[in-house]
Amino acid sequence: MNGFGPIDAVKNRNSRLLMNVALGRSPADLVIVNAKLINVYTAEILDDYGVGVKDGWIAYVGKAPTAMIGPETQCIDAQGKFLVPGFIDGHTHLAWNFSIDEFLKHAIPGGTTTIISEVNGSYPASGIAGVRDCLSSFQNQPIKIFATAPALVFTSEKSQVIRTEELQSLLDRHDVLGLGESYWQGILQLPEVYLWEFEQTLQRGKVIEGHSAGARDHKLAAYTACGVTSCHEPISAEEAIERLRMGIYVMAREGSSRQDLKAISEIKDKKVDLRRLILVTDGIAPGDLIKNGYMENVVRQAVAYGFDPITAIQMTTINVAEHFLIDHLVGGIAPGRYADMLVLPDLDTFLPEWVVSCGKVVARNGRVTVPPRKHDYSQHSRNSVQLPKTLVPADFSIRSPSPMKPEATVRAIEMRTDLVTVEKIMTLPVDDGEIHISTDRDLLKVAAIDRGRIPGKMFTGLILGFGLKTGALAASTTWDSSDLLVVGTNESDMALAINRIAQMQGGVVLFADGRMVTELAMPVFGYLSEAPMPEIAVGIKTINETAKAFGVPFSDPVLTLSTLTASAIPYLKISEKGYVNLKDGSLYDLFTDL
Numbered sequence: 173m174n175g176f177g178p179i180d181a182v183k184n185r186n187s188r189l190l191m192n193v194a195l196g197r198s199p200a201d202l203v204i205v206n207a208k209l210i211n212v213y214t215a216e217i218l219d220d221y222g223v224g225v226k227d228g229w230i231a232y233v234g235k236a237p238t239a240m241i242g243p244e245t246q247c248i249d250a251q252g253k254f255l256v257p258g259f260i261d262g263h264t265h266l267a268w269n270f271s272i273d274e275f276l277k278h279a280i281p282g283g284t285t286t287i288i289s290e291v292n293g294s295y296p297a298s299g300i301a302g303v304r305d306c307l308s309s310f311q312n313q314p315i316k317i318f319a320t321a322p323a324l325v326f327t328s329e330k331s332q333v334i335r336t337e338e339l340q341s342l343l344d345r346h347d348v349l350g351l352g353e354s355y356w357q358g359i360l361q362l363p364e365v366y367l368w369e370f371e372q373t374l375q376r377g378k379v380i381e382g383h384s385a386g387a388r389d390h391k392l393a394a395y396t397a398c399g400v401t402s403c404h405e406p407i408s409a410e411e412a413i414e415r416l417r418m419g420i421y422v423m424a425r426e427g428s429s430r431q432d433l434k435a436i437s438e439i440k441d442k443k444v445d446l447r448r449l450i451l452v453t454d455g456i457a458p459g460d461l462i463k464n465g466y467m468e469n470v471v472r473q474a475v476a477y478g479f480d481p482i483t484a485i486q487m488t489t490i491n492v493a494e495h496f497l498i499d500h501l502v503g504g505i506a507p508g509r510y511a512d513m514l515v516l517p518d519l520d521t522f523l524p525e526w527v528v529s530c531g532k533v534v535a536r537n538g539r540v541t542v543p544p545r546k547h548d549y550s551q552h553s554r555n556s557v558q559l560p561k562t563l564v565p566a567d568f569s570i571r572s573p574s575p576m577k578p579e580a581t582v583r584a585i586e587m588r589t590d591l592v593t594v595e596k597i598m599t600l601p602v603d604d605g606e607i608h609i610s611t612d613r614d615l616l617k618v619a620a621i622d623r624g625r626i627p628g629k630m631f632t633g634l635i636l637g638f639g640l641k642t643g644a645l646a647a648s649t650t651w652d653s654s655d656l657l658v659v660g661t662n663e664s665d666m667a668l669a670i671n672r673i674a675q676m677q678g679g680v681v682l683f684a685d686g687r688m689v690t691e692l693a694m695p696v697f698g699y700l701s702e703a704p705m706p707e708i709a710v711g712i713k714t715i716n717e718t719a720k721a722f723g724v725p726f727s728d729p730v731l732t733l734s735t736l737t738a739s740a741i742p743y744l745k746i747s748e749k750g751y752v753n754l755k756d757g758s759l760y761d762l763f764t765d766l
Contacts (some may be wrong), residue, residue, distance in 0.1 A: 185229055185508070193224055193231035194507060199242025200224040200231060202531055204513065207250035209233070212257060212504045215482050221255065225511040233505055245341035246533075248526060250515050256485050257504050258315075258512030258529060259467035260287025260490040263353075263381070263404045263423050263452040265290050266317070268649075269694070269712070270458055271702045272309045276544035278461050278705055282468035283524040285315045285512040286502050288492075290352045290381075292322040296654035297556045297624065297697040300338045306697075307347065309547035314534040316502065316510070320352035320381055323369055333365055336372075343376050349496045350379035353404070356387045356395040357740050361757045366378040367398060373401050382420065383740055396420060402495060404454055405740075409438035416448055421495040424487075426470045427453030428460045429731060433470070437477035437752040445558060450495065451488045458709035468522045481519040549696045556698045557648060557656070559621070559674045560628040565663035568619055568632050573763055575605030580608060581749060581764045585618065585744050587637035590726035591735050593743045595753070596636050597764060607762075609634065611641055611661050618736065620655040621670060622748040623648065623698065629748040633658055633762050638732075641723035643684030644669040645715075647731055648698035653737035655748050656698075673698075680715050681729055682722070690718050 185528050186683035192198040202225040209221035222237030229644060232240060233592050241247060259282075266272060266289040279287075289310070294302040303322065310317035324334050344667060346695035351373040359366050361674040373380050382400035384392055396418050404423035404589040406412040407430075412422045422677060426433040439449070451470045467488055493503025502510050511531040514524040526533035534542040541657040572580045579599050586596035598615075600607050616638055644660030646669035656673055660666035672681045678698025681691040692711035694701045701708050726732045736746050743754045751760040 180224070184198050186227060190226055190229055190231040190508065191740070193226045193240050196239035198226070199245050200226050200237075200240040200241070201244075202246045202511065202528070203237045203249070204248045204250055204255060204515070205237055206252055207255035207515070207674070208252060209505060210256045210482060210485060212482070212486045213506065215486070217254075217482070217659045218380050223255070223505060223511070223513065225528075225531045226524065228509050228511055230511045231511050233507060246516065248533075253525070254516040254519060255505065256514050256516055257489040258502070258527070259283050259471065259488045260286040260288070260492040260502065261453055261467050261488075262288050262450050262495065263290070263425075263454055264288075265293065265455040266310070267291055267294050267306045267697060268455055268699055270700055270705055270708055271547065271549075271696070272313070272317075272544040273544040273701070274705045274708075275461070276313060276315065276746045277540055279466040280315060280527060280529075280540050280544070281524075282465040283514040283522070283527050284467045285527070285529040285534075286318070286493075287315065288318045288320065288349060288496060290322070291319050292352050292652070293699050294553075294697050295322040295324060295334065296652075297699065300335075301550070301552050302339075302556070302697055303342065303596055305550050305553045307345070309549065310347070313544055314532070314540075314542040315529045318347050318496070318498075321348050321373075321734060323352050323354040323366070332473070336368070339369060339372060343378060344371055348378075349498065350381060351682065353381045353383040353476075354400070356382070356384045357396060357754060358390065358739065358757065359398060370399050377497070384415070385740060386742070388414070392418065402450075404452055406436060407432045408435050409442060412436050412439050412449070413444060415443060416444060419448075421448045421450055423450045423452040424452075425452055425454045426473050428457035429455055433473055434477055437474070437479060440478055440483075446483055446487065447491055448495075449487050450491050451484070453544045457712065458705050459713060462705060468524070471522045472520070475522075481506050483501075494521070499639065504685065528600050539620065549702075553697055554672050554677060554695050556679050557623045557674050558627045559623065559670075563621075563667040563670050565667050567630070567664045568617060568660070568663040570607040570617070570632055570634075570762065571605055572602045572607060573765070574607055576600065578602055580607060581595045581763060582634060582762050583744075583760055584615065584634035584636045585736065585746060585751070587635070587732075590728070590732045591738075593736070593742070593744050595760075598634075598636075607634075609661070614620065614639060616640055616661055617663070617666065618657070618660055618671075618746060619666060620653070620657055620737065620748045622654055623656050623674075624654045626748065630749050631746065631750050631762075633746055634753060635661075635736075639724040639726070643689065643722060645680075645682050645719055645724070645729065646670050646673050647680040647730060647733050648673050648678040649730065649734045650681060651735050651738035652740070655737055657733055657736055657746070659733060680712075682715055682718055690715050730735055
């Protein structure tokens with residue numbers, strides 16, 4: 173199916189043929205019998221039900237499916253087990269760490285049959301051509317993958333925005349369901365820059381994905397009034413309820429970067445309607461995917477936190493589909509919908525014996541039966557790191573604007589948690605005209621180097637509390653940015669690390685004492701590797717464990733490094749032009765008197 177969106181999909185549906193199958197005049201391609209059907213529309217469990225499927229679509233749901241069984245019909249006897257709709261992840265980032273075929277090999281057996289992914293990382297890395305290449309990788313796969321267009325409220329450029337004609341071309345695609353996550357601070361600070369994107373989206377009858385972390389009352393209302401209809405940022409039941417009361421679909425995250433579901437689960441005791449509550453991952457790391465599975469694990473966790481199993485299933489099926497205006501296609505088991513169904517032995521483990529997507533058995537007993545398509549990413553997407561020269565240690569020196577003065581007052585990024593940063597004002601000695609760092613004080617250098625839009629444009633600042641005792645850690649996997657990032661204890665290793673990233677065309681690398689200690693190449697968009705999933709998982713784990721052995725105190729040093737550019741996490745970040753204060757969008761220099 174994929175490559176078809178809501179309109180093309182309906183055009184592809186032969187309604188007359190479905191009518192004939194439902195009336196028993198034509199045989200079905202697939203029939204499932206003897207099932208306990210979970211009807212997500214009515215929250216019922218219907219015993220001894222069956223389903224008839226033709227050309228990928230459900231033709232019949234009821235107690236008499238045998239009338240449509242012909243000599244070529246595939247029959248699945250559910251043997252009294254549960255039949256539920258295929259799971260949907262309504263918010264994730266697929267262009268991250270792994271190629272799409274490697275991801276699907278591990279995601280499909282757990283029962284996910286529809287995904288809506290952000291593609292915001294591919295635009296700063298490779299422009300509109302990269303976005304289209306990413307969307308092409310989603311097409312013609314065993315399950316359905318939709319996307320949202322990049323909104324681009326980023327730190328690398330205060331007013332960076334996608335071009336009008338580029339956004340329009342994406343929104344006109346049927347596999348693009350709306351505008352991706354749009355940070356509320358940028359919208360309220362620069363409405364003249366960003367609101368046209370909202371207008372273009374709403375004119376096409378598509379949704380706007382929100383990102384309202386920290387917004388309350390008047391600010392949340394102002395943001396919502398612009399047309400935002402979802403948010404995946406609530407971290408408590410109270411925040412979730414505030415957004416639900418404003419008509420916002422709340423997406424509770426239970427992925428690798430955030431696990432908010434436990435805190436939000438208190439909402440089940442608040443006597444509020446949960447039909448606008450959705451379960452999502454917001455991205456999943458290779459190691460977590462291999463160890464825990466995908467959406468089946470999120471549903472399992474929801475039940476473990478006290479949600480009723482049918483409610484948990486609704487939160488990852490019909491609720492998602494209704495939000496994205498595709499519930500006439502997916503989200504439930506009913507005539508006229510895609511035949512996306514799971515046969516579950518129980519409502520505890522949520523591990524399917526059968527996974528049916530678009531009427532085909534795509535996995536059985538944990539094994540893929542329809543291999544995902546391996547996408548051939550373009551050379552443009554594989555050539556996203558463009559530096560005009562090989563960097564040398566002197567490129568990372570910090571010269572005082574007043575070299576004759578013995579001291580200078582500077583700003584530094586201070587790590588308050590593994591993700592949250594604040595501004596730290598410090599007075600440091602000037603030695604031979606330069607500011608020097610001190611591992612004894614946990615004061616290191618951090619540099620952002622643009623790799624594509626303004627190739628080679630760079631800013632070197634200071635970071636406090638990163639913990640690294642030796643060497644340099646560098647990555648191209650930066651959030652909301654086209655920058656390479658490096659944190660280091662010395663300029664030589666910082667230069668070597670960035671130059672190695674450029675040679676690999678992206679990835680993560682750790683240098684120490686002039687030698688490469690460990691690395692993982694990610695040459696597509698500078699974000700993803702085409703290596704097998706277990707190999708990627710081992711590579712990331714090795715880099716993180718080595719960085720921690722070198723003094724970094726955080727659980728995921730690569731994630732911490734990558735989020736130093738993130739526009740969504742408070743509050744002092746870094747770009748190739750300087751520090752960025754997310755409170756007001758201002759750019760700051762290293763020295764306070766500049």
